Amino acid sequence: MASSRLLKIGLIPGDGIGREVIPAGRRILEALPSSLGLKFEFVDLHAGFQTFEKTGAALPDKTVDVLKSDCHGALFGAVSSPSTAVKGYSSPIVALRKKLDLYANVRPVKTVMNAAKPIDMVIVRENTEDLYVKEEKTYDATDGSGKVAEAIKRISQKASYRIAAMAGEIALRRQKIRQAGVPSIHKGPLVTITHKSNVLSQTDGLFRSTAREALALAKFNSVEVEEQIVDSMVYKLFRQPEAYDVIVAPNLYGDILSDGAAALVGSLGLVPSANVGEGFAIGEPCHGSAPDIMGQGIANPIATLRSTALMLEFLNEEEAAAKIYAAVDANLSEGKLLSPDLGGTAKTEDVVQDILRRL
Amino acid sequence: MASSRLLKIGLIPGDGIGREVIPAGRRILEALPSSLGLKFEFVDLHAGFQTFEKTGAALPDKTVDVLKSDCHGALFGAVSSPSTAVKGYSSPIVALRKKLDLYANVRPVKTVMNAAKPIDMVIVRENTEDLYVKEEKTYDATDGSGKVAEAIKRISQKASYRIAAMAGEIALRRQKIRQAGVPSIHKGPLVTITHKSNVLSQTDGLFRSTAREALALAKFNSVEVEEQIVDSMVYKLFRQPEAYDVIVAPNLYGDILSDGAAALVGSLGLVPSANVGEGFAIGEPCHGSAPDIMGQGIANPIATLRSTALMLEFLNEEEAAAKIYAAVDANLSEGKLLSPDLGGTAKTEDVVQDILRRL
Ligand SMILES: CC(C)[C@H](C(=O)O)[C@@H](O)C(=O)O
Ligand SMILES: CC(C)[C@H](C(=O)O)[C@@H](O)C(=O)O
Numbered sequence: 228m229a230s231s232r233l234l235k236i237g238l239i240p241g242d243g244i245g246r247e248v249i250p251a252g253r254r255i256l257e258a259l260p261s262s263l264g265l266k267f268e269f270v271d272l273h274a275g276f277q278t279f280e281k282t283g284a285a286l287p288d289k290t291v292d293v294l295k296s297d298c299h300g301a302l303f304g305a306v307s308s309p310s311t312a313v314k315g316y317s318s319p320i321v322a323l324r325k326k327l328d329l330y331a332n333v334r335p336v337k338t339v340m341n342a343a344k345p346i347d348m349v350i351v352r353e354n355t356e357d358l359y360v361k362e363e364k365t366y367d368a369t370d371g372s373g374k375v376a377e378a379i380k381r382i383s384q385k386a387s388y389r390i391a392a393m394a395g396e397i398a399l400r401r402q403k404i405r406q407a408g409v410p411s412i413h414k415g416p417l418v419t420i421t422h423k424s425n426v427l428s429q430t431d432g433l434f435r436s437t438a439r440e441a442l443a444l445a446k447f448n449s450v451e452v453e454e455q456i457v458d459s460m461v462y463k464l465f466r467q468p469e470a471y472d473v474i475v476a477p478n479l480y481g482d483i484l485s486d487g488a489a490a491l492v493g494s495l496g497l498v499p500s501a502n503v504g505e506g507f508a509i510g511e512p513c514h515g516s517a518p519d520i521m522g523q524g525i526a527n528p529i530a531t532l533r534s535t536a537l538m539l540e541f542l543n544e545e546e547a548a549a550k551i552y553a554a555v556d557a558n559l560s561e562g563k564l565l566s567p568d569l570g571g572t573a574k575t576e577d578v579v580q581d582i583l584r585r586l
Numbered sequence: 587m588a589s590s591r592l593l594k595i596g597l598i599p600g601d602g603i604g605r606e607v608i609p610a611g612r613r614i615l616e617a618l619p620s621s622l623g624l625k626f627e628f629v630d631l632h633a634g635f636q637t638f639e640k641t642g643a644a645l646p647d648k649t650v651d652v653l654k655s656d657c658h659g660a661l662f663g664a665v666s667s668p669s670t671a672v673k674g675y676s677s678p679i680v681a682l683r684k685k686l687d688l689y690a691n692v693r694p695v696k697t698v699m700n701a702a703k704p705i706d707m708v709i710v711r712e713n714t715e716d717l718y719v720k721e722e723k724t725y726d727a728t729d730g731s732g733k734v735a736e737a738i739k740r741i742s743q744k745a746s747y748r749i750a751a752m753a754g755e756i757a758l759r760r761q762k763i764r765q766a767g768v769p770s771i772h773k774g775p776l777v778t779i780t781h782k783s784n785v786l787s788q789t790d791g792l793f794r795s796t797a798r799e800a801l802a803l804a805k806f807n808s809v810e811v812e813e814q815i816v817d818s819m820v821y822k823l824f825r826q827p828e829a830y831d832v833i834v835a836p837n838l839y840g841d842i843l844s845d846g847a848a849a850l851v852g853s854l855g856l857v858p859s860a861n862v863g864e865g866f867a868i869g870e871p872c873h874g875s876a877p878d879i880m881g882q883g884i885a886n887p888i889a890t891l892r893s894t895a896l897m898l899e900f901l902n903e904e905e906a907a908a909k910i911y912a913a914v915d916a917n918l919s920e921g922k923l924l925s926p927d928l929g930g931t932a933k934t935e936d937v938v939q940d941i942l943r944r945l
Contacts, residue, residue, distance in 0.1 A: 308784040308815075312791055318784060358739060363788035373743030373796075376788040380717060380739055384732030423838075425667040425677060429722035429735040432671055437732075456667075458845040459874075465824060465849035479782070483842060486817040490824035515818075 237301035241275040243516025244526035245304020251528035252535040274319040275306040286319035305516040329502035336488040351394040352481025382430040391438035394475035421476040494568040496527030499534035508541035510534030527566040554585040596660035600634035602875025603885035604663020610887035611894040633678040634665040645678035664875040688861035695847040710753040711840025741789040750797035753834035780835040853927040855886030858893035867900035869893030886925040913944040
C-alpha cells in the first residue's frame with residue numbers, strides 16, 4: 228500500500244460526446260483515494276474526424292508514438308464516421324488497435340445485482356483481424372453486370388489462440404472474484420465460443436478448433452467450454468442472457484454481439500470496453516460520438532467511467548477498479564441521478580458528481 | 587375464381603424436426619378451400635445430413651433437377667450440421683439457394699396485433715453471395731506462427747441492386763395491404779439498409795450505394811429510406827423493434843438479424859422464410875433441425891405453416907396466403923393450443939389440427 232505507482236494515461240476524446248465523457252474518466256482517476264498509492268499523469272492526444280479535417284490524418288503519428296513510448300494506458304472517447312466515404316479517412320480506433328497490437332477487445336455487460344433480470348457477461352472480441360484487416364478491392368464483373376467488390380476475412384491460429392486464452396483467463400479471474408464472496412448469477416466459469424463454421428469451415432473452423440485447443444490447457448480445467456453458431460448466439464443472447472459468462476468471438480461477430488448485449492442492459496451508455504495488449508490497455512466506451520445529443524451536456528458518463536476501471540484492471544490495479552465499479556453500481560442501484568438514456572433527467576455533470584461522491 | 591391453377595410443390599423435409607413439420611405444410615395446402623381454385627401436386631425430395639450419409643451427397647442432383655424442371659415451389663424443413671467438419675459435406679440449403687438463383691431470403695417477423703409490444707417487420711436478406719460464396723483457403727503463416735485461413739466476402743452491384751429493389755417492392759406491397767384496411771403499427775413504408783461501410787468501405791460501401799440507387803427509382807418515391815450500421819442495427823432491433831418495417835441486408839448480416847428478430851417474437855418456431863427467385867419460391871422455417879426435441883412430436887409447426895403461406899405469396903397466390911396467416915394468427919391470439927416453445931403443452935398435431943380447423 229505504501230509504495231506508489233505512477234501511471235501515464237493518454238486522453239483521446241475524439242469527436243462528439245467523446246469530448247464530454249473523457250474528462251469524467253480523468254476526474255475519477257484523480258479522485259481515487261490516495262491510500263491506493265496511485266499517481267496519474269495525463270497527456271492530451273488527438274484522433275478522429277475533426278482531427279482529420281484539421282490535419283489530414285485521422286490518427287496522427289504523434290498520437291501513436293506518445294502512446295507507445297510514454298503511456299501505460301489511455302482513454303478513447305468516440306469518433307464520428309463521415310456519412311459517405313471520404314477519401315483518405317479511415318477509422319482511427321481500428322488503426323490504433325492494430326498499431327499497438329491491442330489484440331483483445333473486452334466488453335463486460337452487466338446489470339446491477341438487484342435487477343429484475345440480472346445479466347453478467349463479458350464479450351471477448353478478437354481485435355486485430357477478421358474482416359477488419361480491411362483488404363478490399365473492386366473490379367468490373369466479367370458479364371458486364373456492374374461492379375463487384377471483395378473483402379478478405381482473415382483468421383489466424385495465433386490470434387485465435389491468444390484471444391481464447393485471454394477468454395479463459397478472464398473466466399478464471401471472474402470465478403476467483405465470485406469465490407471471494409462477490410454475489411453472482413453464475414455457478415462456475417463458462418466460455419462460449421462463437422463462430423459460423425457451418426458455413427465458413429476453414430476460417431471460422433480454424434477459430435473454433437484453435438479456441439478449443441487453447442481452452443483445453445490444464446489451467447483451464449475448471450472452465451466449461453461450449454459453442455454457439457453466431458446467429459443462434461444472437462437468438463440466445465436475447466432469450467436467455469443470464470446463461471452466459473464469457474463469450475469469445477472473432478472481431479466482427481464480437482462487434483455485433485456486444486451491441487446486442489448492450490441493448491439488454493438498457494443503454495449503450497452503460498457499456499465499457501478495453502482494448503488490451505501486452506501491458507497496455509485503452510479504455511473505450513462502447514457508444515459512438517452521438518452527434519444527436521452532442522453539446523447538450525446530457526451524455527451518460529458511465530460507459531467511460533467503467534472503461535476507466537476496466538483499463539485499470541488490465542494494468543493490474545484491480546483494487547482501484549473495484550472502487551470505481553462500486554461507485555457506479557451505487558449510483559445505478561439508487562437510481563435517482565440518471566441520464567436521459569436511462570429515463571432520467573440528470574446532466575453528465577450531475578452523474579459524475581454523484582459517482583465521485585460515492586468513491 | 588372459377589379458373590383453376592395446378593401448383594407442383596417439392597417437399598424436402600431434411601433432418602430432425604424438419605420431418606415433423608413439413609407434412610404440416612402439405613396438409614394446410616390440401617385443406618385450402620376449393621373456392622380458391624388451387625390444386626396441388628407434391629413430390630417428395632431428399633437433402634440433408636442423413637441423405638449425405640446414405641448417398642454421399644447432401645443435395646442430390648435429382649432434387650435440384652426436379653425442382654428446376656418440374657416444380658413451382660417447394661418446402662424445405664431443416665438440416666443438421668455435423669458438429670465437426672465432415673469431408674465432402676456442405677450445407678444443402680446454401681447450395682440450393684445458389685443453384686436455383688433464389689436471390690432473396692425473405693423473413694417476416696411479426697407478433698399478433700394485440701401483443702403487448704407489437705412488431706411487424708420483414709428482413710430481406712441477400713441470398714447468394716457475401717461470405718456465403720464459401721471461397722476459402724488455408725496456408726501457413728510466413729512467421730511460423732501457425733495456420734492462417736482466409737475467406738472472401740463478395741458483394742456485387744447486380745445482387746445488391748436486385749435485393750434492394752425486392753425490398754422496395756415488399757415495402758410497397760405491405761403499404762398496399764395497410765391501405766386496404768389491415769390494421770398496422772406502421773404509418774408508411776420504410777426500408778432500412780444495413781451495412782458496415784464504416785469499416786468495409788468497398789464491399790459494404792457498394793451494397794449501401796447500390797441499395798440507395800435502386801430505392802431512388804421513381805416507383806419507390808413513397809418509400810422512406812434510411813440506414814443502420816449492422817452493430818447499431820442489432821442494438822436498435824432490441825431497443826425499438828416497432829420502428830422497423832423492411833430491413834435489407836447482405837447475406838450474413840441478414841442471417842444474424844433474422845435470428846435476433848426471431849428472439850423478439852418469442853420463438854424461432856414462429857418465424858418463416860422464403861427463398862425467392864424469378865417465379866420460384868422455397869418456403870423454409872427459420873428454425874434448425876433441433877435434435878434435442880426431435881421425435882417427441884412437440885415441434886412448433888407454425889414457422890412451416892407461415893413459410894407455406896409466404897411461398898404462396900411469391901407464387902402470386904396472396905389470397906390463399908392470407909387465409910393461412912389468419913388461421914395461424916387466430917390460433918396464437920386465442921393462445922390455448924400452443925407448443926412448448928411458446929410455453930404451452932400442445933403437440934405438433936394438436937396445433938396443426940387447431941389451425942386447419944380455423945382455415
Ligand atoms: C466505429 C467502428 C469502426 C467500431 C468497430 O466496428 O469496431 C465500433 O463499432 C466499435 O465497436 O468499437
Ligand atoms: C444452416 C445455415 C447454413 C443457414 C444460413 O446461415 O443461411 C441458416 O442459419 C439459415 O439462416 O437459414
